[in-house]
Amino acid sequence: MATPTTATGTNKLLLIIIAFFLPPLAVALKEGLNGSFLLNLVLTLLFWLPGFIHALLVIL
Template sequence: MDRLLLIIISIFLPPLAVLLKKGLGKDFLINLVLSLIFLVPGIIHALWVVTNPDY
């Protein structure tokens, strides 16, 4: 998927961006919990997953 589109999705729907990039797994669950507790950590985590090629 296009990286720019994933970055935009990360800002508005962080768990969806992680789901599209990594699939349904631990990264998605971590991001879902972070987003439910407080949105900013979820956005930061999603941006990290989307922009870091080694993650």
């Protein structure tokens, strides 16, 4: 596995790590406090896995 050397690669890696623990926070950092954040918050509150998957889709 190659280590990301660019700033955007590092930012994506950090957002993925944050998304694993707090998916709504990662979405808020990437997109801001908008509809995508609210959707992710609801998905995460219902069950963690859908919120995590949605966060990965938003980040990547």
